[in-house]
Amino acid sequence: MPIDMELEAVLRPTQYPMPPYPPKTITLANGKVMVVRQAVREDVPAILKSVHPCLFIERDYYDIVSARLYGELLAWYRYRVKSEYCLMGQVDGYLVGIVNGRMENEKVGMSYHTLAIDRGLRIGSHLFAAKMEYHLEYLGQEEVLIVAESPIGFRRWMIEYPLEATKIPHELGGGDSYLLTREIYFKAKPRLVVGDRPVSQELMAEAEAEIKFADDDTIRERIAGLKGR
Amino acid sequence: MRDVAIIGAGMIPFGRRDEDTLMDMLAYASLKALDDAGLGDKSVDAVYVGNMGGGMLQRQTAIASSLVDRLNLMPAAAETVENGPASGGSAVKNGLLAVASGYYDYVLVVGGEKMREVTGWRATDFVATMTHPQAEYPYGITLPGMAGMFTRLYMEKYGVTREHLLAISLKNQEMGTLNPYAHVEMALDRGGIFDSPHAIVNNPTSADPLHLYDLCPVSDGAAALILCPLEMAKKLAKPPILIAGFGQATDTQTLQERDDPTDLKAVTLAAQKAFEMAKLKPGDIHVAELHDAFTILEIAESEHVGFFKKGEGGKAAAAGKTRLGGQMPINISGGLKARGHPVGATGVAQVVDIVFQLRHELPKNRQVQKAENGLTVNFGGFGNNVLAFVLRRVQS
Amino acid sequence: MKKEIAITAYKCKKCGKLHYPYHDRCLACKSREFEQIKPQGNAKLLTYTAIFNLPWGFDQRFLILGVAEFENKIKAMGQIKADSVDQLKVGMKMKPSWEPIRVQYGEDVYGLKFEPME
Numbered sequence: 102m103p104i105d106m107e108l109e110a111v112l113r114p115t116q117y118p119m120p121p122y123p124p125k126t127i128t129l130a131n132g133k134v135m136v137v138r139q140a141v142r143e144d145v146p147a148i149l150k151s152v153h154p155c156l157f158i159e160r161d162y163y164d165i166v167s168a169r170l171y172g173e174l175l176a177w178y179r180y181r182v183k184s185e186y187c188l189m190g191q192v193d194g195y196l197v198g199i200v201n202g203r204m205e206n207e208k209v210g211m212s213y214h215t216l217a218i219d220r221g222l223r224i225g226s227h228l229f230a231a232k233m234e235y236h237l238e239y240l241g242q243e244e245v246l247i248v249a250e251s252p253i254g255f256r257r258w259m260i261e262y263p264l265e266a267t268k269i270p271h272e273l274g275g276g277d278s279y280l281l282t283r284e285i286y287f288k289a290k291p292r293l294v295v296g297d298r299p300v301s302q303e304l305m306a307e308a309e310a311e312i313k314f315a316d317d318d319t320i321r322e323r324i325a326g327l328k329g330r
Numbered sequence: 331m332r333d334v335a336i337i338g339a340g341m342i343p344f345g346r347r348d349e350d351t352l353m354d355m356l357a358y359a360s361l362k363a364l365d366d367a368g369l370g371d372k373s374v375d376a377v378y379v380g381n382m383g384g385g386m387l388q389r390q391t392a393i394a395s396s397l398v399d400r401l402n403l404m405p406a407a408a409e410t411v412e413n414g415p416a417s418g419g420s421a422v423k424n425g426l427l428a429v430a431s432g433y434y435d436y437v438l439v440v441g442g443e444k445m446r447e448v449t450g451w452r453a454t455d456f457v458a459t460m461t462h463p464q465a466e467y468p469y470g471i472t473l474p475g476m477a478g479m480f481t482r483l484y485m486e487k488y489g490v491t492r493e494h495l496l497a498i499s500l501k502n503q504e505m506g507t508l509n510p511y512a513h514v515e516m517a518l519d520r521g522g523i524f525d526s527p528h529a530i531v532n533n534p535t536s537a538d539p540l541h542l543y544d545l546c547p548v549s550d551g552a553a554a555l556i557l558c559p560l561e562m563a564k565k566l567a568k569p570p571i572l573i574a575g576f577g578q579a580t581d582t583q584t585l586q587e588r589d590d591p592t593d594l595k596a597v598t599l600a601a602q603k604a605f606e607m608a609k610l611k612p613g614d615i616h617v618a619e620l621h622d623a624f625t626i627l628e629i630a631e632s633e634h635v636g637f638f639k640k641g642e643g644g645k646a647a648a649a650g651k652t653r654l655g656g657q658m659p660i661n662i663s664g665g666l667k668a669r670g671h672p673v674g675a676t677g678v679a680q681v682v683d684i685v686f687q688l689r690h691e692l693p694k695n696r697q698v699q700k701a702e703n704g705l706t707v708n709f710g711g712f713g714n715n716v717l718a719f720v721l722r723r724v725q726s
Numbered sequence: 727m728k729k730e731i732a733i734t735a736y737k738c739k740k741c742g743k744l745h746y747p748y749h750d751r752c753l754a755c756k757s758r759e760f761e762q763i764k765p766q767g768n769a770k771l772l773t774y775t776a777i778f779n780l781p782w783g784f785d786q787r788f789l790i791l792g793v794a795e796f797e798n799k800i801k802a803m804g805q806i807k808a809d810s811v812d813q814l815k816v817g818m819k820m821k822p823s824w825e826p827i828r829v830q831y832g833e834d835v836y837g838l839k840f841e842p843m844e
């Protein structure tokens with residue numbers, strides 16, 4: 102059935118204009134170079150393939166985080182969310198992490214989720230930082246609302262920045278949100294936000310050629326480990 | 331006193347083992363050691379379990395009694411040995427003395443810990459409970475914090491640099507990638523953790539001046555050994571490994587009450603006793619497993635046991651002298667840095683790794699050629715309870 | 727109001743060795759009789775660290791701890807009031823105080839704090 106564009110015009114939320122996130126590269130602890138760049142709407146089906154196996158990993162609340170992320174990305178793909186964006190990390194073309202968020206209004210951003218598909222390389226920290234960089238430096242917002250679902254997320258974001266507690270409700274009914282202000286961000290930036298720009302043509306071409314993703318078992322193994330089986 | 335040999339050794343992969351309970355891990359490692367010794371369906375006379383945190387982390391006590399039940403080793407004598415991060419070494423020592431005395435013939439020694447049952451904050455708190463209950467613990471001190479204060483003094487006094495510490499992290503994590511039992515299986519890149527401006531995020535300060543990759547991870551794991559009198563070990567398929575020497579020493583609980591807080595007297599004394607009993611010198615050792623819970627400790631211990639002069643350990647490591655093929659290979663298993671540090675398991679795991687080395691059964695890329703004598707150092711508290719073992723391959 | 731520093735050190739009545747914390751027998755001569763001594767004056771910083779991976783019960787990003795020696799030679803660990811270790815160096819003069827160092831079971835626990843005087 103063709104999409105009813107008259108109805109869509111009613112259902113689709115309005116979108117704020119969003120300037121692009123300029124890609125950057127980060128050298129990881131193992132010496133590999135991660136390209137951090139913005140996904141386009143058409144990338145969503147490929148990204149969801151990497152999110153899918155994470156739906157079944159209980160460890161560190163990967164299941165909840167990835168279920169929510171899955172829904173949010175789908176909503177973006179099918180025009181059911183206001184001003185969402187997605188940044189991703191790729192190493193050798195392989196997707197190693199995904200972060201997303203949206204603009205609540207012109208001044209306030211909402212950080213959605215952070216999913217690291219490889220562990221022990223601080224990929225989550227790097228991508229979360231890229232997300233904050235996007236909100237405050239490229240979207241020019243005043244503040245970002247953040248919630249953490251996992252203890253690791255709590256420790257990393259709430260304590261490392263450190264964020265301010267608020268009474269603002271969580272978008273999905275979870276714990277109250279925390280707040281990153283411009284002041285906190287620029288104070289924390291020297292120790293948390295890194296990356297080199299511009300990205301060389303070769304690396305960019307490799308990243309854009311194909312969003313590669315490991316097979317389900319490899320992803321599960323990377324996150325949950327084989328140990329204990 | 332009888333000569334005591336190790337006739338069985340077994341270990342399970344260290345890491346985060348969500349699916350296993352503490353008892354599962356102790357049982358799996360024990361079975362591997364029993365099988366390795368060819369005692370599959372036989373019993374032992376006594377069992378010593380090294381474990382530090384069962385009572386706190388699992389709310390489980392009398393762990394050794396539970397283990398003999400699981401393994402049907404009844405009516406063997408059994409007890410749990412708690413001695414902080416040296417619990418494993420203490421379990422080995424108890425097994426050794428029991429056999430040496432002539433009282434027991436076959437003894438199972440197993441060390442295990444499940445630390446990832448709790449979040450990092452709780453694990454850090456658990457480890458910190460070994461500090462002084464009034465003069466240290468309430469302040470929020472942690473073991474990495476103790477190591478940080480020690481490192482600052484050691485750097486100042488002996489000229490140890492970050493470059494030296496880095497050599498240890500790089501070497502041990504590289505070796506970890508070759509060890510199927512290691513927790514961390516990722517080689518580090520100097521650029522990624524030090525040279526690049528991105529290192530500030532990849533390798534942040536953890537306990538100044540120590541950084542993340544100067545610390546061992548928090549691990550689950552278990553390792554086990556079977557001991558018996560050397561006389562009874564001679565007809566077995568695998569070469570028996572003699573526990574040729576052993577030493578243990580203690581020191582003050584707080585660093586500030588030591589005359590020289592950079593002097594790890596208990597390490598020196600434990601190693602001296604072990605060498606004396608084995609009638610060997612540091613120079614006779616071909617391979618060593620030192621307690622590198624923090625990179626500085628590998629350097630400091632390599633000096634205190636007598637491999638290098640004070641102030642030379644860091645330089646030796648940076649010059650590659652402690653790598654495989656070097657003058658004194660140290661932590662070829664990856665050490666605590668990469669193998670991981672499930673506290674109660676470590677002292678046993680170190681001995682297991684040296685047994686593998688002395689039996690010459692490791693793949694070429696991590697076998698020290700013609701290794702005949704090995705040393706382990708298991709460091710408890712902040713050097714206030716240390717055990718050392720000298721192991722020797724018995725010529726048949 | 728400034729609180730008195732509630733630390734007691736123990737001076738061996740036989741050989742004069744100073745102890746903190748308490749030991750039942752002298753670390754030098756094994757004697758069991760001690761004179762109780764209070765820390766006096768300012769302190770000299772002997773070593774320090776900033777801990778970023780804190781145990782349960784500490785919600786801040788990092789905590790600076792150190793060991794310092796009082797004018798009457800008592801050595802003790804304390805929390806350091808500084809924004810960064812860059813403000814510290816071994817040997818510097820520190821002002822001691824007795825203040826809340828953590829909360830346990832809903833109550834303030836008091837202990838030593840040191841503040842750089844330079």
Ligand SMILES: CC(C)(COP(=O)(O)OP(=O)(O)OC[C@H]1O[C@@H](n2cnc3c(N)ncnc32)[C@H](O)[C@@H]1OP(=O)(O)O)[C@@H](O)C(=O)NCCC(=O)NCCS
Binds near residue numbers: 457545
């Ligand atoms: C440094 C430390 C706080 C890091 O903890 P963290 O940032 O919470 O790490 P995470 O739990 O997020 O670990 C994520 C991954 O990073 C890697 N990692 C964590 N710590 C590491 C370390 N110290 N070295 C190398 N890799 C490490 C692991 O691959 C880990 O994967 P896993 O979950 O499969 O084990 C922790 O390792 C620590 O406390 N170490 C000291 C332990 C100690 O003091 N032991 C007692 C000594 S006597």
Ligand SMILES: [Zn+2]
Binds near residue numbers: 738739741757
């Ligand atoms: Zn005395």
